[in-house]
Amino acid sequence: MDAPNTNELVQLAWEVLPAAHRRLLTQVGASQWEIVIEGLGDAAAARLLSASERPTSAADTAASNQALGMWVPNLRLVLINQAHPALQGADTATSEALLMWVAWHEWGHALSVSSSSPHDPSEGEKLLALAPEGIRERIRRGHYRRRQYIDELIAETYALLMRERIQGRPGQPVWLPNEIYQLITRIAP
């Protein structure tokens, strides 16, 4: 059987999600995606312009061109760049795992930002300090603003939870502090 293409992998990532999460994502406009072969900043800017929405700033467009995936709420669309250099030369297993991870990460953002159970961005630093080292260090190295910590923490944790789910380990993992798991379950019951 041929290796699945990018669209098939994102579809597969979608089907892995609990049905309740798919319903929530559909409600908040994150159930559609588009696979592109250009920088996501440029892709988003062009689509925002076509939709008569305010385009991203030049600086944001340039920064977003480095992204593998991006959720654009105003377009109700997740964009994924299948021509990203990180995917070029990667083996099949790596590409599969990374693309599905990116989709889960973006849906984690969508659930977080759209949650009817809002969370306090000021809690981000405290929760980040509790997070497993692999998540904590990645977010710190990413130079996010402090008020973005909690959204990134949720998105990274959500992707890891979906990764665990496909390996038959649903629910709270042993590596995840209860405070963070409870936050996730409030956002995506």
Next chain:
Amino acid sequence: MASKRDLPADNEDRPVTPGTRGFALCPGETAEQFLADREEMLSSAGIEPSWPGAAEIRRKIQAGELGG
């Protein structure tokens, strides 16, 4: 915007396009390194991580093994 590249250490005053959220690897990071870091984290928690592959994931979905 949550892209991780080319940002100064202190981004507190950096303007941002409302709402959009992106995922990027850290500067210099490869896909393999990123995934290896995730697996190392799980390993350190006593979990044996392995990527089952798209075909196996599809089989699990079709067999109803992933629940609701």
